Amino acid sequence: MAINFEQVNFSYGAGTTLAQPILHDINVTIPDGQVTAIVGQTGSGKSTLIQHLNGLLKPTSGRIIIDDFILTNGIKEKQLTGLRARVGMVFQFPENQLFANTVLDDVMYAPINFGYSKREAQIAAKEALKRVHVSEKLWHKSPFELSGGQMRRVAMAGTLASNPDIVVLDEPAAGLDPKGQNELLNIVRDLKSAGKLVVLISHQMDHVIAVADHMIVMNNGRVAAEGTPTEIFNRDLSWFKEVALDLPKAGQFAEKLRQKGRSLSRRPLLLTELAKMLNGDDQHE
Ligand SMILES: Nc1ncnc2c1ncn2[C@@H]1O[C@H](COP(=O)(O)OP(=O)(O)O)[C@@H](O)[C@H]1O
Ligand SMILES: [Mg+2]
Missing domain, CATH: 3.40.50.300 (P-loop containing nucleotide triphosphate hydrolases)
Structure with missing residues (x-):
């Protein structure tokens, strides 16, 4: 794939x-x-x-x-149906597209559109909601009563329900x-x-x-x-300046230390890795 x-x-x-x-x-x-x-x-x-x-x-x-x-x-558009079932897209701020009365109904909408029966869609929706850790207590609530993070996950469940x-x-x-x-x-x-x-x-x-x-x-x-x-x-x-890309935090710290004269053997990706390097218990140095 x-x-x-x-x-x-x-x-x-x-x-x-x-x-x-x-x-x-x-x-x-x-x-x-x-x-x-x-x-x-x-x-x-x-x-x-x-x-x-x-x-x-x-x-x-x-x-x-x-x-x-x-x-x-x-x-042609009609040749794309199979592809669309296999590739699940979650766009930016997907929670803006929530609309149904309950969380469960919202997540069932996409699989129903892909031709699932109501019963199949409900099973798929429940599985998807579990996958994104939306508690069962919320399934019959309105999506609009949820926190931002919960709404985001409900919207994702809608995409995941057809198991792409x-x-x-x-x-x-x-x-x-x-x-x-x-x-x-x-x-x-x-x-x-x-x-x-x-x-x-x-x-x-x-x-x-x-x-x-x-x-x-x-x-x-x-x-x-x-x-x-x-x-x-x-x-x-x-190169990072050229393409306007940030370093991870550990890399940013490491570069600041270098500017202050500290020599480092490489650029760490994780803060735990940087801490080890600074403690001197780094295998690679
Ligand atoms: N529907 C559109 N019509 C015309 N230009 C667009 C459209 N969507 C995006 N663009 C332009 O395409 C370029 C890339 O945009 P986009 O793919 O959204 O970048 P990114 O996701 O990296 O921010 C930008 O210059 C943007 O203005
Ligand atoms: Mg973008």
Whole structure:
């Protein structure tokens, strides 16, 4: 179930005088069974890129191979039904789309749309709500009585209820308090343990470190780098300025210490790792 982008270009309004080229020559692989983080400054094309994963946007040229499905510009809407069941998308602030009278009804809506019977949809919805740790006590409440973090998870359950193999999350932690953010990272870990391919857009490099196996860095509609978090976060400091990317907190501290004259053998990714290095009980030094 890996995903491959091959020479993908994308313009909004392609073929019109208002065509706006946004993605340029994208060639990346998103590995199966892993969490891939897509990072990059606002406007770099992250959301545009991920909307290709279920055919919401189609490449203007090039192709995207999602398992055995080939997405090209010429694909017809009705050919996308199968893909849409396999790729679950959670957009930014998904709780804005909650609408039903109860949490359970809201989560059942998507599977019913995918052709589940009411009974099947209810079973699937309950499973999805458990997966995102929404307590049974809340299932018959109005979604609007819930906290922000709970609403976010209910909205995610709606996507997960049809049991997609690929789960795409566009800034899922945005606007949540630290507790909500941690719950979300745990859900990402659970999805990976369940064998799903997860694509996560995030602005928080510490979240990326916490859950991602693989990273894609976008800059001005191009892939600026691809690799493991360790590979990416050990690049030259000047490169981070170029692509306007933050270091994780531990890396930021380490660079401040270096500026003050402290020599460090490498750039740590975790604060615990930095603490060890500073204590001198670091194996690598
Ligand atoms: N529907 C749209 N029509 C025209 N331009 C768009 C549309 N959506 C996004 N863009 C433009 O595409 C570029 C990339 O946006 P986006 O993919 O949302 O970036 P990111 O998610 O990294 O912030 C931006 O310049 C944005 O203004
Ligand atoms: Mg975006």
